[in-house]
Amino acid sequence: MRRAYLHFTRFPVQRKVVELPELTGRPFALVEEVRGQRRVAFASTTALKAGVRPGMTLTAATALEPVLRHFPYRPEDEARALTALGEALMGLAPGFQLSAPDGLWLDAGAAHLVGGEEQLGARALESCAELGYRAHAVVASEAFTSRALARYGARRVEVVPPGEGARALAPLPLAALEGPEGAAFSALGLSTLGEVAALPAAAVTARGGAAGARAHARCRGEDDTPFVAAVLEEVLEERVVLDWPAESFEPLRFALKTLTDRLGARLSGRRRAAVRLTFTLKLDPAGQVRVPLTLARPTAQAKLLLDLARHRLEEQRLENPVAEVSARVDEHSEDRGQQLALGDAPEGDAALEVVLSRLVTTLGEESLFAAGLETVHRPEAAHGTRAFRPPERKRGLAVDGLEAGRRNDVGGWNDADSPLDAGSRNDVVPRVGRERPSRLLAAPAWLDAEVAESGRLLAARLGGKRHRVTALAGPERLGGEWWSDAPYQRDYYRVHFEGLGPAWVFRDARDGRFYLQGLFD
Amino acid sequence: MSAAEQRVGAVGSVVEQLREKIRALQAAPRRYLAVLRTGMEAVDALLPSGGFPLGQAVELCGEAASGRTSLALRAVAAAHREERLCAWVDGPRELYPPAAAALGVDLERLLIVRPKAPEQRVWAAVQLARSGAFACVVLDLTRGVGSTGRMSRVALAEARKLADAAERGGGLLLVLTSPESPADGVMRLRTEARDGEGWSVEVVRSRQGGTGARAELPWSVLYPELGLEDGGRVLDVVEAAEDATPDFLREQAGALRNGCGILGQRPGRDASMPSLREGLDAAGVAH
Known part of the structure; x- marks a missing residue:
């Protein structure tokens, strides 16, 4: 099976820079706790240049680079970010498999749809670059070949034709084996995978056992590791734990950007658009605030989502600092995209969304x-x-x-x-609407009416003023709902009141009184 | 000419037609909306720009039923014909959507906003107009028929804000007011219901000129089937309450049926049946 491996060099470092752009070019390290000691797990390029190495204690690293900033390394966060990245790439490939902590395989079976395997790799890198990540892509038939070449090869995009894995792997160093077997082969004086592949299989198996045989087979371009596509989560939810509780909105802004970027990427990978979202703010030490957000036009654009979220959350009054932000897509629909014409603003309907969101915040959802x-x-x-x-x-x-x-x-x-x-009017308008008033009272108002003996309406009192009837047309009899608890039987008249204008008045057959229902305004 | 050549010719002509169409599309001026016409020539002629100008605030002032709402709905319908969005800030909660649909308003493109607090109306309208997403925003500041209490007047500062929002958003802002509490500082049209025959529109205040221009129109322009000309036409129904109301609606259902007892039978031997002649006379009057 053809698969593409994307290797993100020091993915956790890249992710940190994407989330906190201020870290660009600064020395920092991600630190994990190993047997009670804080050790460097990943270091930024500047920190590496200063001599900081993974595995060093934080104390030693800070001694080398006094301005070194450090952040906790949380493998589950990295896996989540990587999954979001994989979902974002699902427009190019039908499935992906994670290879924590810094890579993933894509199913390259559908590469012909994007113009070949070379194109698939290039476009995957493009998509990653849009999200702020730099990567290497290798398309090959075996899991090991693609992974080793992406990690240790020199080219950004490489395609290994089927059956040529051994030749492509031959120049790679022994470190590409990534296991104890590498040390054993190195002890034999070998330095590249090609030299390992040239050894007789029987001898390797006799000395190295099953593990040695497996390493040898991989070097010869034989690997039967199956491709297990990651199962997509039903619920689209993203969560960011802040490094320390946020008292102001500023730190939250970066967390929101991360959230909406990932949600947007995941949505567009699935070709879906968000209709309704819920933002949840966990407060420190206790408390929770939920902020719903409904969109008039479904969208997967991260920028628009961020604008709206920022606007909704900015106006929240919170009692405690925020410790964690999460966003969940409650409802999504098919993403048809938006066709912009020449001369349209590139943001399209952003203005509409922003004003609607502002009104919803202030007036309440039921007012619009x-x-x-x-x-x-x-x-x-x-x-x-x-x-x-x-x-x-x-x-x-x-x-x-x-x-x-x-x-x-x-x-x-x-x-x-x-x-x-x-x-110019294409829809068929119901004829009956043409003699209906443009204003209708929410509930019919009882009319203080002067009625002649014949039952004809002569005048009515409205707002303290007497209005004489100058013209009268009707009746139009409306009745029904006799099957329900509240049947009605009304004789409607169109009445022109002096000094008021034409009105819609009915006489209720249940009590014989006149009611004002609407105004032909 | 062979069949293949014919086919090639046909394809060529289709391509040529399509090319021609694309050329026409590119050459056509971009549809740019500058005014919203009401579709009534007499009213459009009153306005200096031949319709409600976009990017301005216009006040429609008049009594409870003097055609303000219909004029505003027509402006909205004009915007909807260009597939633009509109918003209606419905203060008194009286807009009747079926009537709006009959005037050509696309209900899907009309956002109705009903703020709970009266002071939020102007704010909402300013937000909507300023956003630029709506070609026409209608702000209904009238008081409902049944409601009591003093109407707050739109102050000069608020009117300035409204006009500014309309200018910045590039849409039309229509303010519906009543004569007791008019708005200040914007172009004003006064509508008046004269009698059953018709109504009138007059430009009361305008910076672009045309003040004092007046048009009188029949009601049939707004409501073609209103039927109030010459005092209206009443279908004379004889004492409708007795005959027409279905029995189940009345209080004592079984008591009165056809003037007789239960199931129309004679109430007893001593009472006589009502005369048939009386019923026939009554029917003659009815028809």
Whole structure:
């Protein structure tokens, strides 16, 4: 099976620099606890130049480089970051397998879709560079060949044709074996994998046993390690533990950037777009704050997510410092992307999202909505509320083609006597809406009415003023819902009140009284 | 000409057509929206720029039912025809979406904002207009019909803020107010319901000129089926309450049916049946 190995040189160091850009070019080390001693696990390039080496105690490292900054090394965080990176690359490969702490294999079986294996490697490196990581990529048939060449080879992208593993591995040093076998071969005076491969197999097995035989086979380009694709998590969640509890928003900003970058990369790798997210802030020593975020237009853009998150969280008033931030995608949809036309701002709908988020924060989620029509006869129940998800604008050639097609489909549907130009309106408007008032009272208001003996409405008192009826049209009888607890039977009149204007008034058959329901404003 | 040559010719012509189309698209000026037309020529002619100008705040001031909302809805519909987004800050919570849809408003592209506190209305409108994501923002500052209490007036500073937001966002900001509490400092159109026949619009304040221009229009322009001309037309229903109401809606359901007893039977031997003639007369009046 063809697979590509991506090797990120000192991945934990790269990750730290991506998360804290201020560390670029500074000496720092990641430190782990080994038998009660703090030892350097990874060191930055500047620290390495100063003589700091992995395995050194922190005291010795600080003696070599007094300004050395150090951070705890958490393998589980590295694995999570690596998984996020693998998911981000799923647009190029159907699966990935982690090789902690600093590499991963990609399934190169679908390389022909991106233009060949060389292209696959190049594009994977490009994607990583966008996220801030530098890597080496090698495509080969065996797990060992690809990994050893990526780690110890010289080229950034290399493709080893099937069956040529041994030749590609031959110039690599013995260190590429990464095990005790390397020491044994070195004791024999060998220095490259090619020399190991040239040894007779029987002799190696007799002296080195099973482990020796395996190392020998690998050097000959034979490796049957299976590819086990990582199982994707159902829930898209990211978590960042702050190095120390944050009192202000500034440290949180970097944590949020890490979170949204990873979530964005994972979403776009899965070709999904976030619709609803929840940010959880764990406080120190106790407490938790949850901040939901709903997007009007689903997106996987990390920058937009970061803007929105920052805006939502900036306004939070917290009692305690923040110790941990996590973000979870509660709902996601298919990512159709956004088509920008020439002259559009590159951020697209960012302005819309930002203003919506600001309004939601201040007014509450239930204050913002889009209306929708319901198939209900009772006038006050004929509309409902929906989430505001405006459709995309269609542009350029697409809009012409679609409009032409729809015009052909619709044909005679547009009613020609429409007050607006009927040609431009494609949707069929219900005729009944044309004699409905533009303002409808939430609940019908009882009308202090003067009624003639014949039952005709003469005048009404509204807001302390008497309004004479100058014109009256109707009735339009609406009734129904006799099957429910609240049936209705109303005679609607369109009434023109002097000094007020036309209004929609009904006489309820249940009590015979007049009610004001709407205004033809 | 062989079949293959014909096919090549057809493909060539299709490609040529497509090329022509692309050329036309590139040559066409970018659709740039400068005004929102109401679609009513008389009203559009009143406005100096031939419609509601984008990038400005305009006040529509009038009584409770004088056509302000319909004018605003038409501006929104004009923006929706260009597939732009609009927002409606609905202070009194009275906007009726089915009527809006009938006027051509695309409900999916209309964000309705209903702030709970009255003082948040202007703030919300300023935010929406300033963002530039909406081509038209309507701020409804009127008071609901049933509500009581004093209406707060839009102060000069707030009006300045609104105008500034509209200018910065490049969209139209329509402010709906009532004559008791008009807004200051923005272009004002006064709408008035005259009688059952029609209504009028007048430019009361405008920096671009045209102050005092006035148009009178029939109601049928806004509501084609309102039917209030000449005092309206009433379908004369004889005492509807007795006959038309289904029995199950009445209080004592079984007591009155056709003026007789239960199931329309004679109440007893001594009472006489109601005369058939009376019923026929009544029916004659009805139709």
